[in-house]
Amino acid sequence: MTNTFPTPAPLPPPAAVDLNGRTALVTGGGSGIGRACVLALAQAGATVHVVDRDAAAAGAVAEITGGPVHVADLADRAAVDLLPAEVDILVNNAGLQHVAPLTEFPPERFELIQKVMVTAPFLLMRRVMPHMYGQGWGRIVNISSVHGLRASAYKSAYVAAKHGLEGLSKVAAIEGAPHGVTSNCVNPGYVRTPLVEGQIRDQAAAHGISEDDVLSDVMLARSPVKRLLEAEEVAAAVLWLCGPHTSCLTGASLPLDGGWTAC
């Protein structure tokens, strides 16, 4: 099947949102979507704390923004408890994938994915929400996935974690509402990141088909828009959720999925 939806021309900068004086924290900020979020928030004027277990990747982003870096493993509760609490914008982004049939899924891998993708976001919300309540303003953006709304075979831990994150986000929205704090999920389909580019190569080799065919017939089979999302498109949605027009938008899940969940 031909890819009839090529990647768009270079994207213009996102709509102006002024975050001067705001402090943000982005987990998994060293790569992919997290990196794009760090750059977009910093470009809007925020001081952005980059949290990642990959010191080199986090350092490379912080070199561009001049913001602080925290090398931390989010599966380690003690490390999460050392992260800054005076944060106005929290982006829970760090994540990982493991693909295996449920009957063969390694339990320790399942537990790790819940720790990084559900427990760490909970611990971070618990940590930063008192500061947000104190000032009457805060934005929590959870990078969920189309897999927070739909399931796929062989992704039990990831789908369970993203559905858990969806529930957590809604509770934060309800509790945060009287304090000017919103909490939302962003739900991308497949995004062009190092993680996904590797998956395309692996699947092409495994199935003996071209990378274009992996894209159109495997990854994008359920998406009416037949192209990968760019990380900057996700970051633009995150930035918009932190802007001045979204204080009534809370407890929501914003699909950036090329129409996948409309099917």
Ligand code: NAD
């Ligand atoms: P990525 O692999 O490019 O980046 C993930 C970052 O998280 C890395 O820098 C990694 O070091 C960091 N990280 C992972 N585990 C960590 C841990 N225990 N402690 C600290 N840092 C850790 O991934 P990405 O594609 O940018 O994905 C980012 C988020 O977006 C994930 O939550 C993912 O589920 C979600 N998402 C991705 C896609 C996609 O197609 N790429 C689609 C939907 C949702």
